[in-house]
Amino acid sequence: MNVLKSYLTLSLFLLSLLGYSQTYNTYYGSIVNQFSSDTIHKNLVEFESLGVKEHGTPALTNTLNWLIDQYTNYGYTDIKIDTFNYAAQDDYNLIVTKTGTTYPNTYLIVDGHYDTRSGTGTNDNGSGIVTILEVARLLEDVVTEYSIKFINFSGEEDGLIGSTWYVNNTVMPTNMDIKLVLNIDEVGGVNGLVNSTIVCERDQSSPTAANAASYDFTDTLATCVGLYSNLLTEISYAYSSDYMPFQANEHVITGLFEKNQTTYAHTPNDFLINMDTNYVYEIAQASIGASLYFAVAYEPVGVNENLNPLNVKVYPNPVKDILTVDLGELGVNNTKLRLTNIIGKIVHEETVKNKIEKLSLKNLPSGIYTLTIESETNRYIEKIAHQK
Ligand SMILES: [Zn+2]
Missing domain, CATH: 3.40.630.10 (Zn peptidases)
Structure with a gap:
């Protein structure tokens, strides 16, 4: 990490602390x-x-x-x-x-x-x-x-x-x-x-x-x-x-x-x-x-499709390679995607840029993953089976 980048990261970190109550x-x-x-x-x-x-x-x-x-x-x-x-x-x-x-x-x-x-x-x-x-x-x-x-x-x-x-x-x-x-x-x-x-x-x-x-x-x-x-x-x-x-x-x-x-x-x-x-x-x-x-x-949202009023869609599941995430009415603003493996380690994390996002699981080993989609007000969780 270069000096400018570490300075920016630190500033963002401090800002996030200041803004928090x-x-x-x-x-x-x-x-x-x-x-x-x-x-x-x-x-x-x-x-x-x-x-x-x-x-x-x-x-x-x-x-x-x-x-x-x-x-x-x-x-x-x-x-x-x-x-x-x-x-x-x-x-x-x-x-x-x-x-x-x-x-x-x-x-x-x-x-x-x-x-x-x-x-x-x-x-x-x-x-x-x-x-x-x-x-x-x-x-x-x-x-x-x-x-x-x-x-x-x-x-x-x-x-x-x-x-x-x-x-x-x-x-x-x-x-x-x-x-x-x-x-x-x-x-x-x-x-x-x-x-x-x-x-x-x-x-x-x-x-x-x-x-x-x-x-x-x-x-x-x-x-x-x-x-x-x-x-x-x-x-x-x-x-x-x-x-x-x-x-x-x-x-x-x-x-x-x-x-x-x-x-x-x-x-x-x-x-x-x-x-x-x-x-x-x-x-x-x-x-x-x-x-x-x-x-x-x-509070998990949308674990069961019938309880998913925001119309979030994650497919295909099981997935071989590319996982498509459609945010539905959850909204793109400040929404984060996080993929954790079976022992809870975060293997992928991003702030979403598009309503429909495609995640490549190509480099991840086969197994069960937890996908967490988090906006400022909602959280959607789904277990993903990844089979290479
Ligand atoms: Zn005592």
């Missing part, structure tokens, strides 16, 4: 609005009834099984137990994976611990658990560009043992590509107080390599809270929860933590009656909106 997405809003206070409340009651979830107790394994039941009922199939051992007892993280379309190997991690200390832990961290469950429930059949891992860690109260284990034994050896870790811990609010603010936590610790990115994502998180819930936000620093082992490994982290802090954490009285369930409902809406945004959810 996040606005309310009606599709995301329609999903956020499906949150169910009944489901969240029921899950809080059930979490509480499972008892004191300390290391090595039947209550902890019963909670693990209860969590597996919830994710299974929501339709998830990639559910893995990650077993570790300390103080001569086995313990278990739960990892639930949803695969993204464009970046299947890059993950948004939405996590929170399910172990508790001295009490049922309905706020610390039943509140985070039911929030994550509600995000998972509503995102199960939503298409996202990035993959998502919903992780319920254990051993948090004993010193971030489960999350440290996971980072050391899964994240590091597989060199996992993590876009962002969103940690949700103790978001139940305090009964009798006005709970109108949520703390968004950023990485202000050493190592500092990911601090700037964490500041950006935390600002974005706060923006999402404002767009998709009625809560106010406050920015503070991340500490002492399951995002920290990721932080130590220079991953980008952010988090949610209650502003009014319960005095019942780690006591036998960390019960639902001491919390503010309306606050949890707001947190859930904020978290659903933020997760949709971070995982880049989108």
